[in-house]
Amino acid sequence: MVRVAVVGATGYAGVEAVRLLARHPEVSLVAVTSDSYAGRPISEVYPHLRGWVDLVLEAYDADRLAEAAEVVFLALPAGLSTECAPALRERGRKVIDLGGDFRIPGNLYREWYKKDPPPARWQEEAVYGLTEWAREAVAGADFVSNPGCYPTATLLGLVPAVRAGVVDPGSLVIDAKSGVTGAGRGLSLGSHFSEVYENFKAYKVGVHQHTPEIEYHLGVFGGREARVSFTAHLVPMNRGILVTAYGNLMPEWRNAATEDVVQLYREVYAGAPFVRVRPAGEWPQTKEVRGTNLCDIGLAVEGRTGRLIVVSVIDNLVKGAAGQAVQNLNVMMGWPEDAGLAAVPLYP
Amino acid sequence: MVRVAVVGATGYAGVEAVRLLARHPEVSLVAVTSDSYAGRPISEVYPHLRGWVDLVLEAYDADRLAEAAEVVFLALPAGLSTECAPALRERGRKVIDLGGDFRIPGNLYREWYKKDPPPARWQEEAVYGLTEWAREAVAGADFVSNPGCYPTATLLGLVPAVRAGVVDPGSLVIDAKSGVTGAGRGLSLGSHFSEVYENFKAYKVGVHQHTPEIEYHLGVFGGREARVSFTAHLVPMNRGILVTAYGNLMPEWRNAATEDVVQLYREVYAGAPFVRVRPAGEWPQTKEVRGTNLCDIGLAVEGRTGRLIVVSVIDNLVKGAAGQAVQNLNVMMGWPEDAGLAAVPLYP
Amino acid sequence: MVRVAVVGATGYAGVEAVRLLARHPEVSLVAVTSDSYAGRPISEVYPHLRGWVDLVLEAYDADRLAEAAEVVFLALPAGLSTECAPALRERGRKVIDLGGDFRIPGNLYREWYKKDPPPARWQEEAVYGLTEWAREAVAGADFVSNPGCYPTATLLGLVPAVRAGVVDPGSLVIDAKSGVTGAGRGLSLGSHFSEVYENFKAYKVGVHQHTPEIEYHLGVFGGREARVSFTAHLVPMNRGILVTAYGNLMPEWRNAATEDVVQLYREVYAGAPFVRVRPAGEWPQTKEVRGTNLCDIGLAVEGRTGRLIVVSVIDNLVKGAAGQAVQNLNVMMGWPEDAGLAAVPLYP
């Protein structure tokens, strides 16, 4: 059993990591930290964990964590991993960071996050863990930077089309919708029940920090420079992201049938246990992947306008956060990729 | 008092018309029809109406309606107005049709609705009642075809930009999201609570019958031929449509500021009592117009991609159906445009 | 036009009062206060009000309010009216207090609210404004203490049965369920969207501060000492309270039919414009009164157990707060009881 700790265990991504690690066949969950609730059992803060995980929450302490655990998950607000990740790496621990600090080059980070980026040395070490497109790099990594929720859904949906030259990467419009857990457990009027319920809105239009993450890694994995309009919307529900992406078909694909693109995607994702490419005419729904690490993708060639339309869905807390982190852990350790993640969606 | 009847009064658009007409200062609601519930008081089918409207539902009968009412609202499933509207017009009654039969030319109707279009004579008489863009025509009309819910939100949001040459009308992507009341009161798995709750999905991708209505009337009101990708999504809530539209800026607007476009829209809608153009940086939410005939519009020029982003919201049952129908009635009769419609949104 | 001010206008009860007063035919809304947002237009804090109410929020100032307004609505957290109400009364202004400070005798207040009660002089002046049972007292009052949301639904449902000796007032079980707006706009984990959505819970079991308010006024209006178990529950929705109350039938009513009790209630509420007693076998739903000042009541005599079951529903922000306050204003001023309140429920 490999000893794993979760830092920031009382946030939603953190507690989801706890849920998954608590039942992982190869893992022993040895420590959970929370600065706000240190000293209390996690099952008092989250009574649903009673009998499952009754560890006492600790304040963050790099030495103590390095002693207790072989691998550390960081589930922290933006800016904090910049300090914690290097401290743990220097103590020789493997790190999987669920935050945004190490996902994009420093100059982009500074521009979009309005914060100082982490030291270049560690930024370079961090492997961007979009598992399906980075298995080999992750397999050899000691430090994985886990992708953001919107980028995960978007990149899994678009990389095959960009890489194969199906769409013009300068023409992409990405209209994304997320459940409210994506905003975390921190109190704000934007997550206040009465404001969100029976409501739908766009937010951070044109300035969302996931925009450069999408563009940058479309470039890395797709092999072409991309420029995207990205708009985030808030859906009055808890879990799930659905991304609707639109791109202009390249001339050689103008007369393609939807089935051709479905076929391409199926080949690309043939060995991926968590990606399901749906047949032409069938569209995925967020509920169909709820509680799991799955990403479902639907496709259409719209001849009338010369566009490809891609719809991809994930559970933002699983494939968009803690689940993909566990998937990366599995790849790093050489375990089966779906260890601890093989779950049937909770429907309805 | 003008005598008004509602045909199809037990559907959601119909019963919303009943709600609005019941309190309209110039209107006497004289008849309500429903084939399924004929013979029962409407307040038995909809107990919230007890004490407000206790009329007995009647089966549809053109002669009886023509006798009872001066104006007839039709709130019927697609295909039925094709027969009812001409019958009532032939009997000399004014008609406001909330359905889709008379909104687009016959050839488009046949192609997208897979039904025979209504007779050309009546199609020509019907005035497309997007009130803000058709006030004069509506003022002189005896027969108004009320716009669809998605087209209302989309056209109010895009016509100013297309008409003024701000965006390329061939580049438009329209990503639309609607609450479930838009699907009506007819039972289907797609409106079954357990399937919709905690779920988000796209539907009718590439084949939604509102697509030609949007393209055609963008052409009419915007003065340029438009070609749009239109995708509808279902939001797990009851009322509200939010449309996010993306268009490539024309060269002369590439360096415009968001404020310039806001200014343009404010001038265009200066006399419109129901359109609120929000200041730059502020984005409308569906809840902010709930229960009212308002349409709120937010705008951004995205310099990075050269696009205009437009977000518009309405209450699909009010401005997207029964409210706009009453607004058209007001214009037809020469009453104040907001008679019976002056309501503060129900928030939260 | 009577000049009215709302103190605490940015809480949910306050902004609902603003919504109702903005359209009241006899009222001019002259001032709105908020300590958190003073200096900003209320329509910036609540954009749904743009064009309807654009008053600038002021900090609370008794002198200024007494100058500006003839009647002041107080919509404040518990404990604050204790100071504000006397200050305004001393300046000769009529006051309608939506808070809990003046609803129950000082000793009960101290016991259940764990706060010092207001001075006896003002407590005695305050008329408990359960309008249907206190019309005369309200008509002559200068200071009305508006009932709590749960007590309103409970008392309207139970007073007739207690008063007529239908049920044993010592046997009452009151199981109450409320939408989340009842918890107000203040941020807390208990109102955080992700915690509430897809969740149902009981709260403050056995210690809810509305318990003594119910018992005390059942005694006053029902004429018999009551002892109740009261349990509050949180429904994952915004507006609406449903109370299910159970009481043992007194011997002389053991063989009564449900219709007999319905008849009794209909007689009792014959002149009440906002109470609808539903026929035997029909049960009210919260949605059927949404957005209105209505209270709907359903009844059943359960012969098998010898109990009366009463279900009553209200919109907690309207009849349970701001609407009943306006109703009391109407009665105080001698206006029609439904002035500014005649609205058809927003359904669905």
Next chain:
Amino acid sequence: MVRVAVVGATGYAGVEAVRLLARHPEVSLVAVTSDSYAGRPISEVYPHLRGWVDLVLEAYDADRLAEAAEVVFLALPAGLSTECAPALRERGRKVIDLGGDFRIPGNLYREWYKKDPPPARWQEEAVYGLTEWAREAVAGADFVSNPGCYPTATLLGLVPAVRAGVVDPGSLVIDAKSGVTGAGRGLSLGSHFSEVYENFKAYKVGVHQHTPEIEYHLGVFGGREARVSFTAHLVPMNRGILVTAYGNLMPEWRNAATEDVVQLYREVYAGAPFVRVRPAGEWPQTKEVRGTNLCDIGLAVEGRTGRLIVVSVIDNLVKGAAGQAVQNLNVMMGWPEDAGLAAVPLYP
């Protein structure tokens, strides 16, 4: 591996059984039936199952099922098990019936279900599988009648108190609230999204068919004749039942502390892997057991009224249906009671 079939696999209880059995370590799911969808893969009807369960749905055929499976789960509407269960038993197969036909004596069934009860021979064979109170009987059974969802939550919450003489079994008021999945997948206005959303209602007041099931088995397990008022309510969410039960304390328990009752319950449920008795002052929420077979119980002695208040929560599709059925299967087969059921609740 034991071969198991699910009859009625496309209803919500059926598909939940499929979800659990698909991952059960001792089970091989060999057949799924559905009369409406026979001939189609279940993963076409429920795309979330793609890759997990791709069995083709069959029409019900007792011979074929008896050949294919050793154990058959029946998840059918009321009345159908009356025929299917005997047919399968006659063919020597073990049966676990999730429906209501075999839960109560024939005379009660006839009275409350308004249907002919099943033959006495089979009714006598059926063991009522409230596992925690019937482990031994279930262990030796070939035919288990799985309890209803409301009775499961109610009985687990009340049997200890009735059995130990804490409360008067003639005084019980049971106020129950359920998510919408309890109403199944069959279309009806009562489960239509727009009717249920932002709504709360009571239903089947005084006539719910779970009433006699509760009374009868309170008698069996509690050892005293019970008489209950039972009211069901519909919560606008999918999964979860919360029952609030009230009973008058017997004289010898009048002065007990809540902790005393908590202690009693903890002893009673000491060996039960799925029951969590919460400490005094802590109340369970439906979300805290979601997706699992857990039942959480909260307790309070209300000295002021002399009542015991019990709040119990379950996931209606798991412990209230398919999960308890699997638990019974485990006990019947001598497997660990939590085989295939050990899951951390999906939170939030």
